[in-house]
Amino acid sequence: MISIINTEPRFVCDDNLGKLARYLRVGGFDTVFDKNIADSAIIQISLDEQRHILTRDHRLIERTLVRDYFLIENNLWPDQLRTVMNHFGLQFKKERMFVRCLEDNTVIVPVEKKEIKDLVYPFTYKTHDEFRQCPICKRVYWSGTHITVITDRLKQNGFVIVDQGTGSATGGL
Numbered sequence: 001m002i003s004i005i006n007t008e009p010r011f012v013c014d015d016n017l018g019k020l021a022r023y024l025r026v027g028g029f030d031t032v033f034d035k036n037i038a039d040s041a042i043i044q045i046s047l048d049e050q051r052h053i054l055t056r057d058h059r060l061i062e063r064t065l066v067r068d069y070f071l072i073e074n075n076l077w078p079d080q081l082r083t084v085m086n087h088f089g090l091q092f093k094k095e096r097m098f099v100r101c102l103e104d105n106t107v108i109v110p111v112e113k114k115e116i117k118d119l120v121y122p123f124t125y126k127t128h129d130e131f132r133q134c135p136i137c138k139r140v141y142w143s144g145t146h147i148t149v150i151t152d153r154l155k156q157n158g159f160v161i162v163d164q165g166t167g168s169a170t171g172g173l
């Protein structure tokens with residue numbers, strides 16, 4: 001059986017596309033980004049891991065080994081994100097959002113509250129019971145205001161967030 005997640009497109013972004021990469025990760029989409037990454041590494045990762053290269057760089061796509069790329073002409077992240085999501089047929093789905101570390105793309109995992117006590121502010125510890133943690137960078141995530149802020153920012157920019165639990169969609173203009 002092939003899971004839906006495995007058939008979803010995966011990406012590697014060039015070093016200009018940090019914000020785009022971050023918002024793709026917010027949506028749960030598997031996106032490699034490193035602001036210090038060399039063009040040759042982007043190409044190698046694309047080949048090794050079958051990732052689409054997302055790039056603003058015309059010179060990058062002219063290199064011989066580059067086969068699978070999507071050239072982005074937009075300057076602003078909301079336009080870039082919209083273009084990519086339309087092109088690849090992606091949707092923000094509530095249950096798939098905030099499942100990856102925004103810093104390094106790793107899938108975050110539930111963690112015992114007591115284990116992260118020293119890693120969050122006392123107020124956060126006191127007011128929340130469910131935490132998740134990135135196994136790589138150890139960053140802790142919880143259902144706090146940053147999730148509301150990011151979700152609102154997406155909605156303000158016209159993105160729809162599908163809630164399959166209720167079958168309803170929120171946001172959009």
Ligand SMILES: [Zn+2]
Binds near residue numbers: 103135
């Ligand atoms: Zn991380």
